[in-house]
Amino acid sequence: MILNLDLNFNPFSKEKTIDYESFTFSGGEPHIKILTPINEGQNVMVTHRVQSFDDFGLLLLAIDALQRMGIKNIDVFVPYFPAARQDRVMVSGEPLSVKVYAEILNALNLNSVTVYDPHSEVTPALLNNSKVISNHNFIKEVIEDINEEIILISPDGGALKKIYKLSSALGGIDVVECSKSRDVKTGQISDFKVYVDDLKGKPCLIVDDICDGGGTFMGLANELKNKNAGKLYLAVSHGIFSKGLTELSKYFDKIYCTDSFRSIEHTEGFIQVQLKEKNETKII
Ligand SMILES: O=P(O)(O)OC[C@H]1O[C@@H](O)[C@H](O)[C@@H]1O
Numbered sequence: 001m002i003l004n005l006d007l008n009f010n011p012f013s014k015e016k017t018i019d020y021e022s023f024t025f026s027g028g029e030p031h032i033k034i035l036t037p038i039n040e041g042q043n044v045m046v047t048h049r050v051q052s053f054d055d056f057g058l059l060l061l062a063i064d065a066l067q068r069m070g071i072k073n074i075d076v077f078v079p080y081f082p083a084a085r086q087d088r089v090m091v092s093g094e095p096l097s098v099k100v101y102a103e104i105l106n107a108l109n110l111n112s113v114t115v116y117d118p119h120s121e122v123t124p125a126l127l128n129n130s131k132v133i134s135n136h137n138f139i140k141e142v143i144e145d146i147n148e149e150i151i152l153i154s155p156d157g158g159a160l161k162k163i164y165k166l167s168s169a170l171g172g173i174d175v176v177e178c179s180k181s182r183d184v185k186t187g188q189i190s191d192f193k194v195y196v197d198d199l200k201g202k203p204c205l206i207v208d209d210i211c212d213g214g215g216t217f218m219g220l221a222n223e224l225k226n227k228n229a230g231k232l233y234l235a236v237s238h239g240i241f242s243k244g245l246t247e248l249s250k251y252f253d254k255i256y257c258t259d260s261f262r263s264i265e266h267t268e269g270f271i272q273v274q275l276k277e278k279n280e281t282k283i284i
Helices: 053-068 097-106 122-126 136-146 155-169 215-226
Strands: 002-006 020-024 030-034 044-047 073-077 112-118 130-133 149-155 175-182 188-193 206-211 232-239 254-258 270-278 280-283
Touching: 020 097, 030 053, 030 175, 044 053, 044 136, 053 073, 053 097, 097 122, 130 280, 136 155, 136 232, 136 254, 136 270, 155 175, 155 206, 175 215, 188 215, 215 232
Parallel strands: 002 044, 044 073, 073 112, 112 130, 149 175, 149 206, 206 232, 232 254, 254 270
Antiparallel strands: 020 030, 175 188, 270 280
């Protein structure tokens, strides 16, 4: 049996959850204390949604606390891996951020680190003993919920490999390839291209790993409509939605994401799918 130390997420049942208390000292430093006695031979899975450097810090403190209790078999489940998009140095003077986070975890001799639908192959490649959960179950549920014969839309070149794997896992759904340009210095996205002449009014589902500000998807939605797309759906594994959902929602019939990054209440046109266990997702 694996015990779960669940820092801000709940993929496992309560009975197997380790109790702890956590607070921030007045000076701003985080603290954690594990309350459940644990046998040294016990396997522990630490699950944590990391949204910030502070969250990552708490994860490290929790691992250290467990190791000081004598626990050697520690697995970590960090569905959204920090800085996964910063997986290359674009211009001189920048850090290779994802490697910094990965190497800190590598130094801790963990059994494994599991990530959910990472931005690229760089994250699992940098991590020792990494495991990857794909978005296939999530997208399967999304398509069941849409209940129409959709076309899968790959937003850019970076998503192509994953979307063809997804298509074949789902029995060979049609894929339409798209592209965009991003200015390295300003981050500004432009020049959306959809590599098909006429979508003939068919419903389209854009699938991607992350929605942050949403610019990618609003720009692409416009271009898909220019190519005669029918209903538009968006499914992203990690819903950051840093600019909110109000504007983005205007472009889509429905938006789906998992709770890998944070929990968001359902609103009209928005469904969050719970990443309940490592290999199981469920529409709530
Ligand atoms: O346009 P926003 O939502 O800010 O950024 C999301 C896009 O930026 C990429 O890294 C993601 O894979 C996705 O394609």
